[in-house]
Amino acid sequence: MLKQFFILCSGADRDILENCSEGEQTKYVGIGATVFFTAVMAFLASAYALFTVFDSIYPALIFGFVWSLLIFNLDRFIVSTIKKRDRFMDEFLQATPRIILAVIIAIVISKPLEIKIFEKEINTVLLKEKNEMELANKKQVGNYFKSDLDKNKAEIAALKADILKKEKEVNDLYSVYITEAEGTTGTKKLGKGPVYKEKREKHDAALKELEVLKKTNEAKIAEKEKAGVQLQADLDKKVSQTQPIIEGFDGLMARINALNKLPWLPSFFIMLLFLAIETSPIIAKLLAPKGEFDFKQEEAETAMKATLEQNKYQRELLVKTSAEMHDKVYADIAEDKGLFDLQRKNAKELLELQSHKFVEKQKATL
Structure with a gap:
């Protein structure tokens, strides 16, 4: 079997x-x-x-x-x-x-x-490529959000710098009116005279301005920090969304390319x-x-070929012989007088009918 x-x-x-x-x-x-x-x-x-x-x-x-x-x-x-x-x-x-x-x-x-x-060696190559792709993807996504994040950080830093600048100004005014009272600077008169009062009022006005600035800027900073957190969340979300694509990088073409490495x-x-x-x-x-099979197969093929050639020759000879016989038969028929007279009579009747029909058509047009 x-x-x-x-x-x-x-x-x-x-x-x-x-x-x-x-x-x-x-x-x-x-x-x-x-x-x-x-x-x-x-x-x-x-x-x-x-x-x-x-x-x-x-x-x-x-x-x-x-x-x-x-x-x-x-x-x-x-x-x-x-x-x-x-x-x-x-x-x-x-x-x-x-x-x-x-x-x-x-x-x-x-x-x-x-x-x-x-497979194990290919998996190692694919793991290395996946790690490189993850790093490149994080860098690419980070570059996409970098301008917005940098702008947000710069705005927060500017708001904090304004507060620090104002605090320094208030501290300087405080030092000025305190030293005026002590008589170490300014008029160098000990006590709280008109100059001291003027400098104290200037400090108090700056302190109020500092409080207002702090309240305003801290609200803006909180808003900016919230936006920065959202930008970072969007960045992390974008990275996590592309992670399955990188993890799925192990198809047939990827494995063939890894094999080539x-x-x-x-x-x-x-x-x-x-x-x-x-x-x-x-x-x-x-x-x-x-071998024996080849000889027998060749014999069968040559026998079939010979039979086909013989049949073809016999068919061609049959057609040729039949054509010659028909030529002789029709040649004998052409010499028969009775058939000639019959054909002459039929041709004459046909010509007469054609002539009558032509005359009738001519009359119809008049």
């Missing part, structure tokens, strides 16, 4: 192969097994690749199964259409397009499995392995000598 299945996978003519030796059958069983297991590898590779795309097992299994059937059909077609020739170069030229197709298929099959084999030699040898598996049926047929 398994033997017949692998012979079916090889694409060989089972009717011809049944009459061949056991060794010839074993050769095509091996070719069919290679075709089958290549399709199995294609299923595993495509299912994993599509799982990374859809993130769901059922679509991945369905599309993976369809892809494996496509690869199986292509491989079976490639192997079954390679015919053994008398010269190796003729066989090689015949197989060249199929070998190119096999190389393409091998690369397509191997890439998802390489991603799975080097790893050392190329291990990946190259895995690709060579799949290339050897994919091209092994074709190489086997090219290197194998002409």
